[in-house]
Amino acid sequence: MPPEELQGELDYWRSRKILQKMLDKGLITSDEFHKIDVLNRRSFSPKLAQLMA
Template sequence: MNHYENKKVTKITDEIIENRLEPKKVSQEQIQREFDYIRAEKLLKKMLEKGLITVAEFDKITALNRQTFSPVLAEIMP
């Protein structure tokens, strides 16, 4: 069996390059919310590790943090 079989090559053209997505501009407010979310999650993880909260409480607070801070990547976070 030839190891080149089933390989697909895509030619990059000017049309493909011109149709690429433009990067989104992030506001200072969004950056601050992202930072605050990360800080809150770090603190929450420390509380869980020390046994101050249960896993169920951790999950509930994490969900609330995502609603409160609206991090950009919340849609793909577990």
């Protein structure tokens, strides 16, 4: 995996972890979580996330 793809994977999973914490604390709704996650997948293009979905 090229370094750029690996960085995209790491960035995506970090953003997802932050989103999950925000959801758990009630700062965002489940709907907002999913909408932001879709946008993050477009931005970071994570290959592994597509396989795990």
